[in-house]
Amino acid sequence: MAGKASSVERVKDRATGLDKFVLREARGSSAEVFLYGGQVTSWYNTYGEQQLFVSKKASFKPPKAIRGGIQICFPQLGNHGVLEQHGFARNRLWSVDESPPPFRDTTYDCHIDLILKQSGDDLKIWPHSYELRLQVALSPRGDLILTSRIKNINADGKPFQFSFAYHTYFSVSDISEVRVEGLDTLDYLDNLQSKKRCTEQGDAVVFETEVDRVYLSAPPKIVTIDHEKKRTFVLRKKELPDVVLWNPWDKKAKAMPDLGSDEYTCMLCVGAACIEKPITLRPGEEWQGRQEISSVPSSYSSGMLDPEQIRQLQHI
Incomplete structure (x- = not known):
């Protein structure tokens, strides 16, 4: 791919017939983004390795959300009130944002801008007018950057409140060989214990059973x-x-129709979110959130970076 220009191409997915965008960065990384759900379903790094997990049993038929990739969870995460699980943004058909306003942060050449607005059906269950914008970008280093902007366009003067999450399914070799660092001593809400507030005791999170936090x-x-x-x-x-x-x-995976019974071993969801303190927007106000993911072909050792990591992470 060296010497080639970056490109963004709109195509129909052969397996599902749904419209998607294929982003190809000049240095070799790529990503796929479906208009359905505004969902990233594929991210290959510059080494040609798939970084995201999508279940082989995933449904691409509305209104079922796509099991894997990066789901956009808005206006809630979880299951509360009349709203569907994880909100409705992940199973609505988005549109191309033809004239997005300027972003505060750097915009890379290889990107696609999408927008979701309320429908009549949405207004019945969540009576607010909004614009949800999403930019998916690849950096020259192959990093995947998602930036979301939510604006209150209510004409009745009413504020609205929402929570948000990038529900990100990483592809891993074996869940028992994975650890997550950076969460030590933090409080967490344990959804397996009715949102009980707990404190992380380990220096890293490792996985030996179901986790939902x-x-x-x-x-x-x-x-x-x-x-x-x-x-x-x-x-x-x-x-x-x-x-x-x-x-x-294992037990929950076997009960999920859109997840293979043993696929839990090769996936892990780690995603940026705003859950505990929902965001409130008055009419005309806008919120912006961002998640950037880099994939480094090496591993941490006791929390210290090796020289190869230092070289690569200095530029992130």
């Missing part, structure tokens, strides 16, 4: 280490204080 007020950088693949995911976030951590383990 929201870590609160997490630092801006979280690291997921896959020892077997010698791969480290570095997640950086802005205006998204919390981190969602999820793996269904």
Whole structure:
């Protein structure tokens, strides 16, 4: 791919017939983004390695959300009131944003801008007018950057409140060989114990059973280490204080029709979120949140970076 220009191409997915965008960065990384759900379903790094997990049993038929990739969870995460699980943004058809306003942060050449607006059906269950913009970009280093902007365009003068998450499914070698660093001593809400507030006791999170947690007020950088693949995911976030951590383990996986019974072993959800303290917007106000993911072909050792990591992370 050296010497070639970056490109963004709109195509129909052969397997599903749904419209998607294929982003190809000049140095070799690529990503796929479906208009359905505004969902990233593929991210290959510059080494040609797939970084995201999508279940072989995933449904691409509305209104079922796509199991894997990066789901956009808005206006809630979880299951509360009349709204569907994780909100409705992840199973609506988005549009291309033809004239997005300027972003505060750097915009890379290889990107696509999408927009979601309320429908009549949405207004019945969540009576607010909004614009949800999403930019998906690849940096020259192959990093995947998602930036979301939510604006209150209510004409009745009413504010609205929402929570938000990038529900990110990483592809891992074996869940038992994975650890997540950067969450030590933090409080978290344990969804397996009715959102009981707990405190992380370990210096890293390892996985031996089902995990469904929201870590609160997490630092801006979280690291997921896959020892077997010698791969480290570095997640950086802005205006998204919390981190969602999820793996269904064996019993729940077997009960999920769109997840293979043993696929839990090769996936882990680690995503930036704003859950504990929902965001309130008055009419005309806009919120912006961002998640950047880098994949480093090496692993941490006792929290220290090796020289190769230092070289690569200095530029992230």
